[in-house]
Amino acid sequence: MSVKHRRWIVAAVAVAAVVAAAWWALQSAPRPLDVVAVTRGPLVQRFEEEGRTQLPRRWVLTAPIAGTLRRIDLLQGDAVKAGQLVAVIEPLQGALLDPANRTRLLAEEQAAQASMQAAQQRLAAAQADAELAARDAGRMRALGASGVVSVAALDEVEAR
Incomplete structure (x- = not known):
């Protein structure tokens, strides 16, 4: 076998590998x-769905208190006697008793306190800058009166 045939065979084996x-x-x-294993038994099926009802007409009721109206058990056309209970309004829960609302309000309070501290720090920094600028202006006025500093430099310091 020639070297050429051996190379072809080795290449073919490599490609096949x-x-x-x-x-x-x-x-x-x-x-x-x-x-x-397959066994016999009762077929149990369960499903959960969400739905939304749409009423053909919307009725607006007013009450002197805020709350949630319970389901009315009367049907259209039912007779109603004087003094009969027709609807029950459940009062709203206090907003402050709600844990999520309480947590949100506490977070807002902490944010407001942090903002106030930051503003106080900015005020203190601005006051320190103003004191430094006032001292610089006083020195420059004294130097300007003796003629050592130019009027332009004095104006710049007083503007600052």
């Missing part, structure tokens, strides 16, 4: 199965 390795790597893993 690469193709076999690629095929093996791309194979999907077997899917796991649950094996259970």
